[in-house]
Amino acid sequence: MNRVIMVLALALVLYGTVPAGAEETSLGMKEAVGLAMENNHEIKAFMNSVFAQKEDIGIARSSLLPKIAFEERFMRTNNPTFAFMAKLNQQRFTQQDFAIESLNNPSPVTDYQTSFSFEQPVFAKKAYIGLDMARTESGAKDEDFKRKKQEIAMKVAETYLMVLTAREYVSVAEKGVEDAREHLRIAELKQNTGLGLYSDSLRASTAVTEAEQKSISARKNLDVLKRALGLLLGTTESVGAADEDPGLVLRDITYYDAAAATREDIKSLELRHENAKNNLRLVEASYLPVVGVGGSYQLNDHRRPAGSEGESWQVAAFLRWDIFDGTKRSHDKTKAYYQISEAEEYLKGMKKAVSFRVYEAYLGAEEALKKKELSQSALTTAEEGKRLVKKRYESALSPIVDLLDTQVSLDHARANAVASQNEYRRAVIAVAYESGTILQELGIEER
Numbered sequence: 001m002n003r004v005i006m007v008l009a010l011a012l013v014l015y016g017t018v019p020a021g022a023e024e025t026s027l028g029m030k031e032a033v034g035l036a037m038e039n040n041h042e043i044k045a046f047m048n049s050v051f052a053q054k055e056d057i058g059i060a061r062s063s064l065l066p067k068i069a070f071e072e073r074f075m076r077t078n079n080p081t082f083a084f085m086a087k088l089n090q091q092r093f094t095q096q097d098f099a100i101e102s103l104n105n106p107s108p109v110t111d112y113q114t115s116f117s118f119e120q121p122v123f124a125k126k127a128y129i130g131l132d133m134a135r136t137e138s139g140a141k142d143e144d145f146k147r148k149k150q151e152i153a154m155k156v157a158e159t160y161l162m163v164l165t166a167r168e169y170v171s172v173a174e175k176g177v178e179d180a181r182e183h184l185r186i187a188e189l190k191q192n193t194g195l196g197l198y199s200d201s202l203r204a205s206t207a208v209t210e211a212e213q214k215s216i217s218a219r220k221n222l223d224v225l226k227r228a229l230g231l232l233l234g235t236t237e238s239v240g241a242a243d244e245d246p247g248l249v250l251r252d253i254t255y256y257d258a259a260a261a262t263r264e265d266i267k268s269l270e271l272r273h274e275n276a277k278n279n280l281r282l283v284e285a286s287y288l289p290v291v292g293v294g295g296s297y298q299l300n301d302h303r304r305p306a307g308s309e310g311e312s313w314q315v316a317a318f319l320r321w322d323i324f325d326g327t328k329r330s331h332d333k334t335k336a337y338y339q340i341s342e343a344e345e346y347l348k349g350m351k352k353a354v355s356f357r358v359y360e361a362y363l364g365a366e367e368a369l370k371k372k373e374l375s376q377s378a379l380t381t382a383e384e385g386k387r388l389v390k391k392r393y394e395s396a397l398s399p400i401v402d403l404l405d406t407q408v409s410l411d412h413a414r415a416n417a418v419a420s421q422n423e424y425r426r427a428v429i430a431v432a433y434e435s436g437t438i439l440q441e442l443g444i445e446e447r
Contacts, residue, residue, distance in 0.1 A: 026240035029160050030443050032233060036156045037149060037444065039234030046148045053141040060134035063127035066120040072305055073113040078106055086111035089300040091310035112305045117296035124292070125285035133278045136271050143268035150264070152232070153442065154433040159229045161422040161429075163241040166222040168418035173215035176411045179386075180204070180211040214411075248428040248441065250369065253362045256435035260358045261351070263436035269350055273343040280336040286329050289321035357434045365427035368420065375413070375420040382406070382413035 027035070037043060077083055083106035087093045090111065096102060121127060184204040190196025226238035233239055260266075295315040301307020389406040392398035432438040439445040 025237065026242045028242045028244050029157060029246040032160055032229065032239070032241075033153045033156050033439075033442050033444055035233045036152055040152050040156075040232060041234055043149060043152055044234075046145050050138075050141050050145045053138050056134040057131070057138055060127070060131040063124065063130060064121060066118050068116070068118045071113075071115045071117070073111075073115075074305070075111045075113070076108055077111075078108045080104060080106055083107075083109040086300070086302070089113070089298070089310050089312065090302050091300075092302070110302045112301045112303075112307055114299040114301075114306045115296055116298075117294065119292060119294040121290060121292040123288075124290050125288050126282055126290075129278055129282045129285055133275050133282065136275045136278065140268040140271035140275070143264040143271065147264040147268070147436075150433060150436065150438050153438050153444065154429065156229070156232050157246075157429045157438070157442065158426055159225065159232055160241050161426050163222070163225045163229055165419055165422045166218065166225050167241065168422075169415060170215070170218045170222050172411065172414040172418060173211070173218040175414065177208070177211040177215050179410075180208040184208050211411075246425060246442070248425050248432075250362075250365050250428050250431065253359070256358050256362060256431055256437070257355065259435040259437045260354050263354055266347075266350055266354060269343070269347045273340070273347050276336070276340045276343040280333065280340060283329060283332045283336050286322065286332075289319050291317075291319050293317045354434065358431065361427070361431040361434045365424070365431050368424040368427040372420040372424045375417040379413040379417040382410040386410045 075082065075086065077086070080103060084097070084103065086109045087097060097106075184201065184207070187196055187200040187204040191198055191201050223238065226240055229241070230237045230239040293316065295313065297313045298311065299306065299308045300310040300312075302309065386406045386409075389398055429438060429441070432441040
């Protein structure tokens with residue numbers, strides 16, 4: 001019994017300690033984006049929307065296929081016309097039924113009518129155009145889906161870089177805490193030897209507290225961003241970013257301009273512009289007749305459903321032509337012209353807007369590159385300035401205020417250097433997103 005209790009206790013200890021010490025999943029940027037393409041809920045939802053849109057092709061095609069129907073009817077009547085017809089269809093009409101009294105006042109008649117019917121359009125211009133429109137809209141939806149994947153890839157890449165930045169901020173904050181504690185140690189040492197002031201120790205102690213507060217905030221921000229990255233990957237767990245360079249390179253702007261001209265949302269709008277023209281063809285087709293064939297096979301019985309006392313069939317051809325519909329088609333046609341112009345203007349505007357956004361993003365990337373270089377230079381300067389002021393303070397040639405001020409400048413320079421590095425990467429990704437090449441640049445799809 002004691003051995004069982006010991007085993008259970010050991011299991012509880014292991015169960016309680018393993019999850020806490022379990023290593024967190026860390027992914028490279030390409031791997032993270034690849035997982036998002038498979039598991040992100042927005043992408044999965046949009047994929048179902050694409051599949052639903054494809055079903056419209058089958059729905060449109062069904063208008064060109066035969067319609068087959070089965071029908072079972074029951075009737076009991078003493079209406080002279082219907083009673084006469086029912087007995088005739090049941091093939092049990094007799095000479096006595098021609099009697100005037102039977103014709104004017106027939107006895108109630110029961111009729112079970114079973115029928116199979118079909119109708120097949122032979123010429124239906126609107127149905128063919130509707131099928132073309134369904135295919136075109138499905139193609140537009142496919143392009144929208146591709147753009148949605150790029151949008152999610154952009155969100156994942158941005159959040160990934162934010163995790164990297166936040167992690168570096170934690171390192172910077174921890175370094176700031178170490179420096180602040182070192183300043184406090186020096187201040188207290190000088191105070192104890194009678195070479196420093198108590199006020200210097202108090203200021204140094206306050207600086208330590210402030211540095212620790214910044215460290216706590218930095219860790220909280222990192223934890224939130226890891227959880228946000230996991231959310232984009234379709235999980236509720238936190239996901240870290242691996243220590244690897246995504247290898248993003250800023251290309252010449254002509255490359256991005258050429259790619260942006262065929263961006264997926266532009267293709268989608270081009271297809272919808274084409275469908276606006278198809279809609280005009282659809283309206284014009286409504287002026288044409290519909291030609292088809294049809295037929296039916298019918299059973300009639302006065303005793304039971306599906307009975308076969310009488311049987312008959314018919315085959316027919318039809319032409320259905322709406323000659324006048326109250327000027328509806330005329331207004332539909334005018335409306336279609338306006339919708340074509342509307343789609344054309346949207347398309348022109350989008351192409352110009354995309355070109356502008358690529359230009360804006362490219363200048364932003366160039367700016368981020370220059371800022372990155374300047375931030376590294378500023379960090380080197382701040383580190384040297386801190387080193388010199390620290391020596392002066394230790395030699396009682398500078399007050400502690402100067403040392404604390406240079407520490408603030410150094411912390412700011414460290415944080416700025418980290419942010420500018422990942423801001424440049426984010427800017428390069430933004431250019432790739434605006435040009436529609438983000439999945440190729442990240443190595444998810446072939447260029």
